[in-house]
Amino acid sequence: MPRLPKILTPKPKRPGEENGPVKHHPAAEAGITVVDWLDERMAVSGGIRWMLFRKVPRGVNWFYTLGSATMFAFLSQAVTGVFLAMYYQPSPTGGAYSSIRYITDQAFLGQFVRGMHKWGASVMVILVFLHMARVFFFGAYKYPRELTWVIGVVLLILTLVMGFTGYLLPFDQRSYWATIVGVNINGTGPFVGPYLSDFLRAGPEFGANTLSRFYAIHMMLVPGAIAALIGAHLFLIMKLGISAPPWLKAEPEPDPEAELAMERAEV
Amino acid sequence: MADRHKEVKPKYTADRHIPGAFEGETVTRRRLMGLTVQGAGLITVASFTLPALGFAIGPLFSRVPFEWQTIGVPADFSDTTYVSRIVTIVPGIGETGKSLAYVRSRNPAIDTEKGDQYNQFVALSSRCMHLGCPVRFTPAAGRFICPCHGGVYDFRGMPTGGPPVRPLDRFYTRLHDGFVQLGPRYSVNSELQRFSPRDPGEPLDGIGQYLYPKRFSTSVVPSN
Numbered sequence: 001m002p003r004l005p006k007i008l009t010p011k012p013k014r015p016g017e018e019n020g021p022v023k024h025h026p027a028a029e030a031g032i033t034v035v036d037w038l039d040e041r042m043a044v045s046g047g048i049r050w051m052l053f054r055k056v057p058r059g060v061n062w063f064y065t066l067g068s069a070t071m072f073a074f075l076s077q078a079v080t081g082v083f084l085a086m087y088y089q090p091s092p093t094g095g096a097y098s099s100i101r102y103i104t105d106q107a108f109l110g111q112f113v114r115g116m117h118k119w120g121a122s123v124m125v126i127l128v129f130l131h132m133a134r135v136f137f138f139g140a141y142k143y144p145r146e147l148t149w150v151i152g153v154v155l156l157i158l159t160l161v162m163g164f165t166g167y168l169l170p171f172d173q174r175s176y177w178a179t180i181v182g183v184n185i186n187g188t189g190p191f192v193g194p195y196l197s198d199f200l201r202a203g204p205e206f207g208a209n210t211l212s213r214f215y216a217i218h219m220m221l222v223p224g225a226i227a228a229l230i231g232a233h234l235f236l237i238m239k240l241g242i243s244a245p246p247w248l249k250a251e252p253e254p255d256p257e258a259e260l261a262m263e264r265a266e267v
Numbered sequence: 268m269a270d271r272h273k274e275v276k277p278k279y280t281a282d283r284h285i286p287g288a289f290e291g292e293t294v295t296r297r298r299l300m301g302l303t304v305q306g307a308g309l310i311t312v313a314s315f316t317l318p319a320l321g322f323a324i325g326p327l328f329s330r331v332p333f334e335w336q337t338i339g340v341p342a343d344f345s346d347t348t349y350v351s352r353i354v355t356i357v358p359g360i361g362e363t364g365k366s367l368a369y370v371r372s373r374n375p376a377i378d379t380e381k382g383d384q385y386n387q388f389v390a391l392s393s394r395c396m397h398l399g400c401p402v403r404f405t406p407a408a409g410r411f412i413c414p415c416h417g418g419v420y421d422f423r424g425m426p427t428g429g430p431p432v433r434p435l436d437r438f439y440t441r442l443h444d445g446f447v448q449l450g451p452r453y454s455v456n457s458e459l460q461r462f463s464p465r466d467p468g469e470p471l472d473g474i475g476q477y478l479y480p481k482r483f484s485t486s487v488v489p490s491n
Contacts, residue, residue, distance in 0.1 A: 190478040
């Protein structure tokens with residue numbers, strides 16, 4: 001168990017100070033009471049300390065923040081997506097297109113929130129690949145972190161599925177034809193391709209249920225899976241620790257005999 | 268130590284010196300209870316995941332019905348050029364379900380495939396056989412050209428350039444009460460043999476027809 005940081009541990013008494021319980025400012029006291037009440041019932045403070053006060057290898061740098069950046073991009077997508085869903089109607093007979101027009105042109109801050117979601121999607125895909133490149137070139141996928149890498153690859157695929165399903169939702173010419181092309185590319189997989197395309201379209205042609213199917217996959221199925229897998233990914237990072245940069249040499253174990261010899265030589 | 272693995276557990280629980288074991292009992296009560304609870308959990312989970320899964324993949328197995336659509340009278344169509352007609356592929360979803368067909372009457376001089384009641388009028392689907400973009404007939408060139416990736420088809424819809432993997436799909440046509448009617452779509456290979464409709468990008472020559480099997484969902488023309 002790592003120690004509490006210095007600012008959180010009470011200062012030792014000066015000589016002459018009276019003995020007794022440590023006095024805090026009343027505001028701090030209230031905070032401590034609340035935290036104590038919660039911790040008595042959940043006992044999570046140990047877990048939180050385990051999570052936050054970890055040992056980090058020397059030489060970590062800005063490249064190590066790409067994973068967190070990706071996670072925050074996902075959170076931004078989740079939050080903006082939930083609020084876009086309050087206005088969006090997945091109807092192929094005109095509702096989808098006009099609700100997107102309403103969000104963009106009329107809803108207060110609609111253009112901004114939709115813009116965050118739209119550009120944030122590209123940002124997330126770029127960050128995923130940068131993070132992957134960092135892990136690859138730093139060799140951070142090696143033992144014992146292979147499972148973290150495998151989960152990361154699944155997260156990459158799910159992120160691309162999000163991009164593919166989300167592209168249809170504005171339901172303009174571009175998104176319609178891009179989806180036709182995408183589903184047909186998917187159909188060229190031998191044996192299973194044609195059936196997979198039927199599954200995606202909910203039938204042999206782009207039909208009445210295709211849009212709502214893409215919408216359900218985009219806003220429920222895949223985000224849930226991504227959130228769960230991010231949890232597993234993070235747990236493994238906490239459990240296994242961060243890998244040191246490849247240029248860092250392992251420090252040799254201190255050899256007591258050699259030290260003794262050095263001391264004798266000095267004398 | 269090696270003998271420990273060869274030791275066979277007695278069949279009856281009573282012989283294993285388990286307190287409270289019944290005469291003739293072979294499964295401990297703890298094990299029976301454990302299996303029952305796990306089985307019940309499995310059945311509970313299956314009772315909502317299996318129907319949900321069936322619900323999601325149901326469209327793969329429900330055959331889509333079709334109706335013959337009237338697209339004109341025989342005099343509307345010549346055998347030297349194409350006339351475009353808007354046809355409904357999926358009813359009930361407005362513009363999204365519409366597509367374009369290029370129609371002409373059969374010309375025995377160029378149409379070498381066997382004539383029957385369904386191809387007295389040649390109706391080509393405008394869906395490109397590369398990845399499904401809409402092709403356009405260019406009368407000056409007598410060719411169909413796809414705007415997306417440069418696929419080119421000749422007057423009969425046979426691919427002559429670019430990435431398309433098979434000739435343009437066709438529609439069944441028939442003459443009914445003096446009107447030209449258009450039925451469901453079908454796919455053809457380079458010999459213009461008919462196949463049940465395949466998606467674009469799936470070749471039908473040679474091994475292709477086995478790599479891309481027919482689907483359960485596409486409409487069939489009644490054989491009469």
